[in-house]
Amino acid sequence: MKLLEEKILSCGTVLSGNILKVDSFLNHQLDVELLNELGKEFYRLFESDKITRILTVEASGIAIACFAAQYFHVPVVFAKKGHHKNVGTDCYTAEVFSFTKGTSYTVFVSKKYLNEGDNVLIIDDFLANGQAALGLKKIVEDAGANLKGVGIAIEKGFQDGGKNLRELGVKLKSLAIVDSMTDDSIMFREDD
Amino acid sequence: MKLLEEKILSCGTVLSGNILKVDSFLNHQLDVELLNELGKEFYRLFESDKITRILTVEASGIAIACFAAQYFHVPVVFAKKGHHKNVGTDCYTAEVFSFTKGTSYTVFVSKKYLNEGDNVLIIDDFLANGQAALGLKKIVEDAGANLKGVGIAIEKGFQDGGKNLRELGVKLKSLAIVDSMTDDSIMFREDD
Numbered sequence: 001m002k003l004l005e006e007k008i009l010s011c012g013t014v015l016s017g018n019i020l021k022v023d024s025f026l027n028h029q030l031d032v033e034l035l036n037e038l039g040k041e042f043y044r045l046f047e048s049d050k051i052t053r054i055l056t057v058e059a060s061g062i063a064i065a066c067f068a069a070q071y072f073h074v075p076v077v078f079a080k081k082g083h084h085k086n087v088g089t090d091c092y093t094a095e096v097f098s099f100t101k102g103t104s105y106t107v108f109v110s111k112k113y114l115n116e117g118d119n120v121l122i123i124d125d126f127l128a129n130g131q132a133a134l135g136l137k138k139i140v141e142d143a144g145a146n147l148k149g150v151g152i153a154i155e156k157g158f159q160d161g162g163k164n165l166r167e168l169g170v171k172l173k174s175l176a177i178v179d180s181m182t183d184d185s186i187m188f189r190e191d192d
Numbered sequence: 193m194k195l196l197e198e199k200i201l202s203c204g205t206v207l208s209g210n211i212l213k214v215d216s217f218l219n220h221q222l223d224v225e226l227l228n229e230l231g232k233e234f235y236r237l238f239e240s241d242k243i244t245r246i247l248t249v250e251a252s253g254i255a256i257a258c259f260a261a262q263y264f265h266v267p268v269v270f271a272k273k274g275h276h277k278n279v280g281t282d283c284y285t286a287e288v289f290s291f292t293k294g295t296s297y298t299v300f301v302s303k304k305y306l307n308e309g310d311n312v313l314i315i316d317d318f319l320a321n322g323q324a325a326l327g328l329k330k331i332v333e334d335a336g337a338n339l340k341g342v343g344i345a346i347e348k349g350f351q352d353g354g355k356n357l358r359e360l361g362v363k364l365k366s367l368a369i370v371d372s373m374t375d376d377s378i379m380f381r382e383d384d
Contacts, residue, residue, distance in 0.1 A: 032258055032268060033265075075223060076224060113215075
């Protein structure tokens with residue numbers, strides 16, 4: 001998606017450790033006009049999949065998921081991380097290893113908010129090693145729901161998450177795929 | 193706001209420990225049509241305040257803040273909790289005590305995303321003891337920005353957060369104020 005690639009080129013910065021910092025518009029400060037366009041694009045890509053619920057994970061996925069949900073007219077469910085008193089024990093859970101933070105955490109979704117037969121679209125801001133997406137995929141399957149697709153804003157194409165999900169047969173659509181990045185250049189994969 | 197009060201009455205449940213569980217539409221599963229209406233109402237209430245940025249805190253505040261921001265045409269900044277590698281050290285910070293979780297945590301905002309002279313509207317899903325709102329207020333003041341108001345979806349009127357903020361002269365607008373709640377009834381404060 002040209003709009004997102006241009007935004008990454010103009011506002012993103014590359015830090016050591018393969019970090020692409022886009023916190024001026026995607027995951028700390030939020031450019032809501034841009035995010036709305038991303039949501040609209042996800043609708044175009046998954047419109048035919050009869051989506052009944054959008055699943056994301058706190059915190060950075062929530063905004064994009066909400067803008068997308070406005071077009072699909074379905075609820076968003078965001079998986080929570082760690083342990084919260086208020087959520088109760090009746091949850092689907094998955095363990096997720098974060099390479100950024102170097103630790104594992106639990107994501108969980110109340111069993112009330114994912115139903116057997118739901119057609120679920122997973123949306124997230126980033127896909128790198130794919131651990132979060134795989135955790136959400138497990139949760140969808142544990143619920144007996146159908147994973148209809150995964151929509152990602154920025155995929156790090158030089159890490160394995162995207163490759164692994166595609167090999168599993170998941171309909172994965174990333175709006176920008178970064179194939180390589182250095183201090184002074186970011187290269188995107190051509191649209192398929 | 194009638195629409196929100198009716199939703200709380202039909203979908204909220206009261207748990208022991210003064211917990212009002214509204215995770216079917218506000219902070220786990222998200223009813224995006226409703227949240228959009230809340231955002232529109234915040235715009236009506238703060239339209240004249242020349243808002244330049246909306247500040248919230250991860251995770252539950254993000255969705256409402258984003259829907260409001262669509263009407264104000266301003267960016268959202270969400271304060272992060274805990275310590276994240278990617279944020280850097282150049283942040284405004286505040287300590288927040290969570291009565292729900294029984295622990296303190298740090299909230300922080302990059303200095304790049306709050307400017308001197310910004311007119312800031314703080315938005316959050318809940319106001320109870322007001323610790324999160326006070327932490328965000330401190331961050332706004334540390335940045336030399338102007339706190340133009342605080343917009344809350346649900347205020348627990350029987351706890352002190354709202355009273356304290358109003359006594360500090362803050363323009364606080366809560367879309368539903370729960371004055372008392374028991375297992376089988378929830379009483380709202382009349383609009384002022």
